[in-house]
Amino acid sequence: MTTVQKIVDISVAQMSVQELLxxxxxxxxxxxxxxxxxxARLVPISQQNVPRIAGLHQGEIWTSNDFDAPLPEEFWTTGG
Structure with missing residues (x-):
């Protein structure tokens, strides 16, 4: 979808807010x-009408077994 842009001075915008919307x-x-x-820019709020589906990307994301393990002291003392 190509976006059309219209430039409007605020003095004109104050008189025609409904038309701009x-x-x-x-x-x-x-x-x-x-x-x-x-x-400022006035743009439409994008509303996604597609319902979310649980488990759609099952198996594509993983977490290591030690993801919540404490970080070693060297991490904190050497800056990472």
Missing amino acids: HLVDEGTEILLTDGNNPL
């Missing part, structure tokens, strides 16, 4: 500026 909802990224100084 409508554009964001349609996928347009809004760059708010004060003159030539960029201030």
